[in-house]
Each structure stands twice: as structure tokens, then as C-alpha cells.
Amino acid sequence: MTGKVVTITSGKGGVGKTTTTANLGIALASLGYKVVCIDTDIGLRNLDVVLGLENRIVYDLVDVVEGQCRLAQAMIRDKRFHELFLIPAAQTRDKTAIAPSDMVRLCDSLRDEVDWIVIDSPAGIERGFRNALAPADNVLVITNPEVSAVRDADRIIGLVESEEKGPINLIINRINTTMVKNGDMVSADDVVELLAVPLIGLVPEDEAVLVSTNHGQPVVLNEKSKAGRAFLNIAKRLNGEEVPWLALDEKKGILNRLGKFISGGD
Amino acid sequence: MEIKGIKDGILVNLENQAWQDVKDDLIEQIEEKKDFFLGARLILDVGNNVLRAKELGELRDVLADKGVVLKGISSLSIVTQETAQLLGLTAKVHQGKKKSRNKMKPLDTVLAGESAVMIHRTMRSGFKVAYKGHVVVLGDVNPGAEIIASGCVVVWGKLRGTVHAGAEGDEEAVVCALDLSPMQLRIATRVATTPKRDGEPQPEIAHIKENQITAEPWQY
Numbered sequence A: 001m002t003g004k005v006v007t008i009t010s011g012k013g014g015v016g017k018t019t020t021t022a023n024l025g026i027a028l029a030s031l032g033y034k035v036v037c038i039d040t041d042i043g044l045r046n047l048d049v050v051l052g053l054e055n056r057i058v059y060d061l062v063d064v065v066e067g068q069c070r071l072a073q074a075m076i077r078d079k080r081f082h083e084l085f086l087i088p089a090a091q092t093r094d095k096t097a098i099a100p101s102d103m104v105r106l107c108d109s110l111r112d113e114v115d116w117i118v119i120d121s122p123a124g125i126e127r128g129f130r131n132a133l134a135p136a137d138n139v140l141v142i143t144n145p146e147v148s149a150v151r152d153a154d155r156i157i158g159l160v161e162s163e164e165k166g167p168i169n170l171i172i173n174r175i176n177t178t179m180v181k182n183g184d185m186v187s188a189d190d191v192v193e194l195l196a197v198p199l200i201g202l203v204p205e206d207e208a209v210l211v212s213t214n215h216g217q218p219v220v221l222n223e224k225s226k227a228g229r230a231f232l233n234i235a236k237r238l239n240g241e242e243v244p245w246l247a248l249d250e251k252k253g254i255l256n257r258l259g260k261f262i263s264g265g266d
Numbered sequence B: 001m002e003i004k005g006i007k008d009g010i011l012v013n014l015e016n017q018a019w020q021d022v023k024d025d026l027i028e029q030i031e032e033k034k035d036f037f038l039g040a041r042l043i044l045d046v047g048n049n050v051l052r053a054k055e056l057g058e059l060r061d062v063l064a065d066k067g068v069v070l071k072g073i074s075s076l077s078i079v080t081q082e083t084a085q086l087l088g089l090t091a092k093v094h095q096g097k098k099k100s101r102n103k104m105k106p107l108d109t110v111l112a113g114e115s116a117v118m119i120h121r122t123m124r125s126g127f128k129v130a131y132k133g134h135v136v137v138l139g140d141v142n143p144g145a146e147i148i149a150s151g152c153v154v155v156w157g158k159l160r161g162t163v164h165a166g167a168e169g170d171e172e173a174v175v176c177a178l179d180l181s182p183m184q185l186r187i188a189t190r191v192a193t194t195p196k197r198d199g200e201p202q203p204e205i206a207h208i209k210e211n212q213i214t215a216e217p218w219q220y
Helices: A017-030 A047-051 A061-066 A100-111 A127-133 A147-162 A177-181 A188-195 A207-214 A226-238 A254-265 B019-032 B053-065 B078-086
Strands: A004-009 A035-039 A084-087 A116-120 A138-143 A168-175 A199-204 B002-006 B009-013 B041-045 B069-074 B116-119 B128-131 B134-138 B146-149 B153-159 B162-165 B175-180 B184-187 B190-192 B204-209 B212-217
Touching: A004 A017, A004 A127, A017 A035, A017 A047, A017 A084, A017 A116, A017 A138, A017 A168, A017 A226, A035 A047, A035 A100, A047 A084, A061 A100, A100 A116, A100 A127, A127 A147, A138 A147, A138 A188, A147 A168, A147 A188, A168 A188, A188 A199, A199 A226, A207 A226, B019 B053, B053 B069, B053 B078, B069 B078, B116 B128, B128 B134, B134 B146, B153 B162, B175 B184, B184 B204, B190 B212
Parallel strands: A004 A116, A004 A138, A035 A084, A035 A116, A138 A168, A168 A199, B009 B041, B041 B069, B116 B134, B128 B146, B134 B153, B146 B162, B153 B175, B162 B184
Antiparallel strands: B002 B009, B175 B204, B184 B190, B204 B212
């Protein structure tokens, strides 16, 4: 088994990195893969909460790196999927507690045991981001259809490219279908055109995401949710499956054009 | 590549390897051994490489940025020797092998040109180029990217970042792009922003006209 490392990053905070990591982790596990999610947001950990595993943390990422525990001890098994694990971040330390080389070593020792290693990156472009990027085989850049998030995504893509990491794929999260219809929102088309990286996911704005986050039950478990289905599709595409795009009630023609861009971009 | 100290400075023998490769190697070496090269006077033996003013001038500028003085070029190629002479970069290592030949002044149709950097990639947010000379970008310049040039700026793509041409006061400097929509455009001491526009973008050129920056469609 040679596990692949996917790093989820965005630059800007609050665009949905942790939500995506949790949902992608669960989606991959539900497809039958063995998955480890790693939270690298040391000092501001969240992934444990979103996955609903907060109360099980004994050891964390920093403990593993510092040799305070064995790797297996810090891997928290998910309640729902027995092939899904979380390595939580330390809450009482900061980003300098680990180095990019530590992450590379940690992921290399996990690769033999799992199919996917999904890394949740902290916001920003400093040490935490470098830690999360160092071991990546795939980079998923999350953005919202909003000027400031797109600007930060562009910066992040530039940094990822100069580190020669990738392939880079784009996820546009929180697309508000009514606002797009009324022309009040930056269109997914414009985002893809500016960022010029292949799209792997379009996730609609969905109240179910917030509700499920608060309950520690990622939305991908909710089959009725459009956002949940979008995350599942991302997991499938990550595995090389061709999945048709969900109709998001966008302006007619947009999705067709996006589709063209995607096939041209690969 | 062979590096040794000689009486006049540091002699770097690039032998006969291809110029582009060996040039990057040299710069990498200099970056790695900053302390050794800082303030050094460099004599370069470029073997058979045929180098023109643009390449040598560029190298001299890059080296100068890193605190290294390019003092001399030694070469087996007559073209390179002439270029070096033109730029005042004379050195005597290969002179013994130099063939004597009848000198005839060439007709004056070879342009020396001006120094420029070429950036063959899209400049994303956070990337910056500052250059004493002209800047050419083959790709887009995204919002949040910055170009500062003492000369002109040419973008073969969409220009949406910040650009300053004639940064040292040259009011004749121009900025042109296939889609000229910079966040902010400065020429010499003037500043302009892009007005809201409709329709398909077209190639435009911006320059100072009657004391303000004016963009006009590119006439060809």
C-alpha cells in the first residue's frame, strides 16, 4: 500500500479547509479506503470537533513528533468508519513545535499503512502552511467565490508552484446558487479563469454544513445534502473517477464551459 | 565548473558547457557561497560559447545584484571577445591562442538593444519583479503581483496587478498588455487606475500624454 498525501489549504481563513478535510476523510473512508486525517493547525485545532472525536484525544501530533508516544497511540479511530483515523493537533503549543521535515517523516511512515493521508492546513502562509505542504503529493486549494478568498488562493497556488508541489486542484466552496443566478456573486467561471488550475469540486452553500459541523457529524453523511454529495464527488474524482457535475442552478451554460476547462486542464 | 583564486580576483572556468545551463549553475554557486563571492572580482572563461551584449550585460547585472563585479571575460570565440571588449570586460587568459585576422568594420546594422528581463510564467499574487531596465512577461500578471521597472513593461497576457514603468523618472516609458486592466498603473511619478470597462478586452498601450497617463488601443 502506498498512501497518497493530500494537503488541503486556502491561505485565507474560514473558507472551509477543516470542513473539507473532515468530509473528504469520511467520503474516502466510505468508499472503502483506509484514511488518516492530520490536523496541522497546532494551537487552534478544530478538525477533532468537526469529526466529533474531541473527547477521545489523549496524544497529539506534537507528541508523536517529539517521541512522547507511538504513532499508533495518537491515531484516533473514528466511531463510524473503522478505517478512518485522526491525528489531532496539539492545542497547548504553536506551529513552531514541528518542522516540515517532521511532517515528511511522519507521512512517510504512514504511507505503508494507509491509502490516503488528508492534511488540514492552517490559514496563512507561514510555518504551519509549510508544515502542511511539505509532505503533499496532491494539493487541494479551497476558495470561496469572493474576491479576497480568490486573491489568497492565487497567492497560495503561487507558493505551492514555487515549492514544486502538486498537482494542484481547485475546490470552490460555498457557492450561493440564488446569488449567482442574480449575478451578485463572482461566478465559478471567473474564479477558474483567474486561478487557472483544474477544478475538482464545486460545493454549494448549504445550511446542513453548519448544522452537521456543530453536531460533529460531517455533512457527507447526510445523503440529502447537496454539499454532502459534492464532497463525495470530490473524493471520487481524487481517485480518478469521472463524476458528472452537480447541477447548481447556475446560469445556463456555465457548467458546460467549466466542464470543458476541466477536461482541457488535465 | 572550476573556480580558483588568481592575482586579479576569482577565475571561473566554465569550459565549453552550454551557456544557459552553466550560467544558472554559476549563479547558484554564488548564492551558495555568498561569503566567498561577496565583493569579488570575477573573471569568466567561457570557452567556445558565443555570447552577445545582451547575455553578458544581463549576467553583469545579475552578478552586480549579488555583490560580485564581473571584471573580465575570456573566450575562444571572436564574437564573444568583441562583445566583451565592447562592454569593457577584457581579460587575458586565452590571448595566446587568438588568431590575427584582417579587421573590417561591420556595417552598422546590429542593434545593441537595451537590457530587459523576460518572465515566462504567470505572476500570481505576492510575486514581484523589480528591474533596472525593461520587463517582459509572457503570461498573466494577477492582482496582488507587482512589477517595477526603470524602463517599459510589456505583458503578453492579462495585466491585473500593480505596475510601475519608468520607476526612476523616465516619462517616456510605456506599459502595454493584451488586456490592460492593472490594479494600479504608474509611469514615472504619475498614477492611474483602470476605469470600469465593458466589452472584450483589446491590446492597449499606456503612456504619458499631456501630463497624464493615457491608454490607447494598440495600432498594428
